[in-house]
Amino acid sequence: MEPGQFLKKFFFGAFAGLFAAALLVVVMDPFYHYHAPIPPLKKVLKDKEYQCIGSLRNFDYDGVLAGSSMAENFNDRWFEKQGLTMIKAIRASGTTADLNYYLEEAFASRQRNGQKLKAVYYNVDTAALFADRETTFAATGQPMYLYNANPFDDVEYLWNKDVIFEKIPVEVAESLMGDYDEGSSYNWAQWKTFSKEQMLKAWMPPESVKADRGEEADGELLEENLRILKNLVSAHPDTEFVFYFPPYSILWWGEACYEGNVERNLHGKERVQEELLAFPNVRMYDLQWDESCILNLDNYMDTLHFSDIVTREVYDTITGDRPCDPQGTPYALRLEGDADRSDGDADAGDPSRASEPAQSPRESKEKMRAVLERNLPRLEEITGQG
């Protein structure tokens, strides 16, 4: 064959295939990198590492639920009761810097679209308060071609066999053939078993216990993460921020004890709670001391991930339908002196919420400390591994 003839035919074959692939991916866009799904396709959200950033940039919404895997099992449609079209901003590690990145992208995209972000529900993982202050996307191998503004590396998306043969068919199948619930974005609980037996498989107490490191441990990281949160809240005074501390099992606190981090965690939580509650557009809930939940190991699949039943209870709590535990202790938090306030005029958001019962961060901390003093010495009794 003549070389010129060969090269013409070769490049024709090559570029015909590449063009067709790119066109298919741009139109179907399973990662929502370019646009929201074109009807009748649904918002099929199953791959948070790939889809989260695109959905935040291209969907229509006015509420964001931000957090780690602890927040994935909420159903977005629950928040329609609050008048919100909710979307999730999920980062596996839930670090403050990463979630802040997602939220700033959400705010920026609302502004571009002339829309307002009415509310942010934010799951605060205690570990995230002491995480690195830098974002971790690149370091953890995230597909940066979906995050950055470089159009040339989009070829990693446009010419991607996994996208063409897996993600697009899933998008089509879930949209047209199944009964996919768009509200169940990133839900993983449906495939998991929640029971004491299952949970104890993940429980590995170490052979020795470290001395507690004290409340000042990792103080610099705490202040950095607190600064990020305060900047986020203060930069968006018209948005209601609802922070909540999810109910880890008592064994999670057992691990914290073995690592010598109990005082650090208690202090960190109190500090963050006090600083953020000073903002008028902040509401806050702490569910971590709730013994009716955290001592029932059947609620969990490991030391911290809880079942759908608990997820629904958390939702009820942070939306005001479940203000207290069975003993009448409130989950809501307010600053000292504000705890008994009932006029409600300092709150951004639903004014009727101002009258809900609340405790101060100090009271919540002492409540948590009492729970730990009561239960950590009897972990073997609780786990049945004595």
Added chain:
Amino acid sequence: MKYVGKTDRRLAGGQLRSASSLLDSIREPMLFNSNLFIFLFLPLALLGWFGLNHFRLPKGAECFLLGMNLWFYGCFHPEYLLLILASLLGNYLLSALYRKEWRLPFLILGVGFNLGLLFYFKYFDFLMENLAAVFSGGGFSPAGILLPLGISFFTFQQLSFILDRAAGKAEHYPFLYYANFITFFPQLVAGPIVLHEEFIPQFKAPEGRVFNSLNFARGVERFVLGLSKKVLLADPLSQTVAYGYERIWYLDSVSALVLMITFAFQLYFDFSGYCDMALGIGRMFNLTLPENFLSPYKSASMQELWQRWHITLSRFFTTYVYYPLGGSRRGEARVLFNVMVVFFLSGIWHGANWTFVLWGLIQGVGVCVSGSYKRAKERGVRLPEIPRRAAVLITFLYFALSLGVFRSDDLFLAGHLFRHLLTPEWTGFLLELASSFKLPEVYVLARLITMKAPDYLPWLYAGLFAFWMGMCTRILIGRNTAELTEDHWGRKSSSPRPVLLGLLFFWCVISLSRAGEFLYFNF
């Protein structure tokens, strides 16, 4: 505040820690099989090289190419640019200072410098680990030295130059010729090991500086076929190999055998595919690089296999170790000794691990046996005749089983692998091993089967794996890439071959998102 009453804790079950990958300590390189290389680096390199030469700036072109070569290498680990430059400049300086009357000190310095660098970066930690094991610590501890990619290749290239210089077979080349010879990116990190007399005459030839559409077309074809071998054949097999080696304890005799054969296929397609890409790129530059693989699995003896497998490495050891030791001229016993020395060194060259040493010795034994058999027959000794097909199968199996040692992380695991192979038992693990072979192309079918008949899902993947192995076997016994790409040029044709090649290239590009192992990057 103490929360716990008891201090004795038991681990709730053991945890098996997986062996760390050989690639853990190495950064992500600029790979031939990447969009960045195919769509940016390579076109830029070609454009700059031929463009500058077209505008009668040959030195500019040589500088440009050298810059591209260093950029390519610097993507692996920028700090090691200093190493390659130091190696290059050190050898070049030695060459410049060489005088015939200084032959011996030149040789000592040259060989010492190159082997010293290689020893430090590749074998120092291995030596420390072994001394620590022998002397129970004894103050010996590894320094945690990162292995520079391609150090074995560019060191051996320079070693061959130094030795040829001392033998009067090499002149002192202009710096840009020499620097480009050593750093030429297609062969820089994984071979083939090119000799100066192969490269430099082509590099400096004026006709080679002009874009040649025939060479470019041949280079494209060779590159695409190599890319296909790597991305479409080797990489899918790598997932099954990795799956099996992570579960050595669960293997039975049949699955152990299948695992070793699968790795033999993977290694061949991976390494030969890479070399095809290197040769293809070289051809685009009007440079003919030496063949490194010529259907080794068609060999009827181990001696023949090592004339077809990693040919340039064999050539190096034959020229610079086997012949100086006397080659075949000093009797049978000396031949066997020389062969064992060569393969002992070859084993060590592959890596700082006792598994590579053992593997090398196994190769040596195989070559000794086949060599002795052949020489005995030539002397007229009556020996049983082995039909060629049987000989090919025996040779392949011998080599494939030896690769079980090569692939194992340590001798302990290699021992386990062979224990499972040699203990006749059947646990049915073969189905699980085969069903670890997954391709996105069958995802929809797999989902349908999952919904309608989930029990048959492993059989889908196992069937796919069997088909893949059958296809690989067919490819292995057919014409090799060198043969396929040489015979159809020069006349008009309506063959759909180039369009099909273009579609094959498209299939490779959309497969690039799947990261596979580049096995020979550790050498």
